[in-house]
Amino acid sequence: MKFSVSNTVIDVTAARKAVADNSCGALVVFEGWIRDHNEGRQVERLEYEVYRPVAEKEGARIIDEALERFAISNALCIHREGLLELGEVAVIVCVASAHRGDAFDACRYIIDQTKTRLPIWKKEHYLEGISEWVNCEHCAAAGHSHEG
Amino acid sequence: MKTKVRYFALFREQAGCAAERVEWPGGTASELFQIMTEKHSALKTEAAALVAVNDEMTDWETPLNEDDEVLFFPPVAGG
Numbered sequence: 001m002k003f004s005v006s007n008t009v010i011d012v013t014a015a016r017k018a019v020a021d022n023s024c025g026a027l028v029v030f031e032g033w034i035r036d037h038n039e040g041r042q043v044e045r046l047e048y049e050v051y052r053p054v055a056e057k058e059g060a061r062i063i064d065e066a067l068e069r070f071a072i073s074n075a076l077c078i079h080r081e082g083l084l085e086l087g088e089v090a091v092i093v094c095v096a097s098a099h100r101g102d103a104f105d106a107c108r109y110i111i112d113q114t115k116t117r118l119p120i121w122k123k124e125h126y127l128e129g130i131s132e133w134v135n136c137e138h139c140a141a142a143g144h145s146h147e148g
Numbered sequence: 149m150k151t152k153v154r155y156f157a158l159f160r161e162q163a164g165c166a167a168e169r170v171e172w173p174g175g176t177a178s179e180l181f182q183i184m185t186e187k188h189s190a191l192k193t194e195a196a197a198l199v200a201v202n203d204e205m206t207d208w209e210t211p212l213n214e215d216d217e218v219l220f221f222p223p224v225a226g227g
Contacts (some may be wrong), residue, residue: 032227049157051219053203079182081227091227095175111227115206119198119219120226133158135194136223 001130002058002075003051010089019074019096026039026100028107032091034084039135042127048090051119062113070106072097077110080121149174149214153184157210158222161195162190177218178199178208196223 014028034046063075075095084090093110097103114120126130153195154167163184172183177199183190199208212218 013217023154051156051221054200056206057192057203064173116224117198119156119200119221120224121222123157123226124218133161133222135158135223 002063003056003077003079004118005052005059005079005081007080010078010080010092010093012089013145015076015094016093016099018076019094021073021096021098024073024096024098026097028095028097028100028103030091030093030107030111031089032111034086034088034090036086036128038124041084041124043124044127045085045125046090046133047083047123048079048081049121049123050079052081055079055118055120058118059114062117065096065113066106066110069109070097070102071099071103072106075106075110077114079114079118081120087104149218150190151171151180151212151218153180154217154219155191156221158190159220162192163188164190174212176209177206180212180218181208181220194223197221207211209221 016029036043037120059077065076066072066075073096077093093107094105095107122134123131124134149172151170151172152167153170155163160166172180185193191208196204200219201210
């Protein structure tokens with residue numbers, strides 16, 4: 001499975017092994033972690049809602065696009081859903097290729113597209129006791145990023 | 149025309165329901181969303197919102213067909 005959604009802890013070692021190939025000299029991995037703050041507020045935990053039927057289809061398309069655009073051998077992306085605690089891996093992208101340049105570019109492409117195209121939403125639960133959906137509308141407009 | 153509408157995340161909370169069946173004159177996804185904002189006063193248009201029809205991403209100006217299932221996605225925030 002090139003793109004998948006998981007409701008359990010992501011096995012980072014298994015993800016790396018899944019793209020391993022003797023023809024590859026480079027592996028680039030991006031992990032998105034749950035951090036303890038966002039826009040000046042203290043985050044306690046985070047909740048992901050995923051609409052799987054569309055996310056899985058569109059996610060697979062993103063991986064296919066990366067395989068076409070860049071000289072890479074294998075790529076995968078796993079995204080979590082449900083309630084996540086601080087420090088947990090929310091998303092992982094693994095790209096293997098003969099040389100590092102294309103693996104870096106493809107990894108960036110996959111995570112950027114994942115953030116803007118897939119029906120995935122996050123609700124931040126704050127230390128002050130309230131929770132809010134994170135609205136990323138301003139991300140695209142102002143170059144704002146939620147990356148760690 | 150009959151259309152099934154589904155709301156997700158913020159839109160679900162604003163609409164106060166996850167899904168509903170709508171009888172309307174027909175038109176585009178954009179026009180249907182506008183009608184739904186008049187029905188649910190808390191539902192607000194978002195420039196970065198996305199739309200899917202029958203589990204395929206589409207654009208807001210696509211004309212809808214009888215019995216389509218329309219999915220209204222508020223601005224996404226994966227990663």
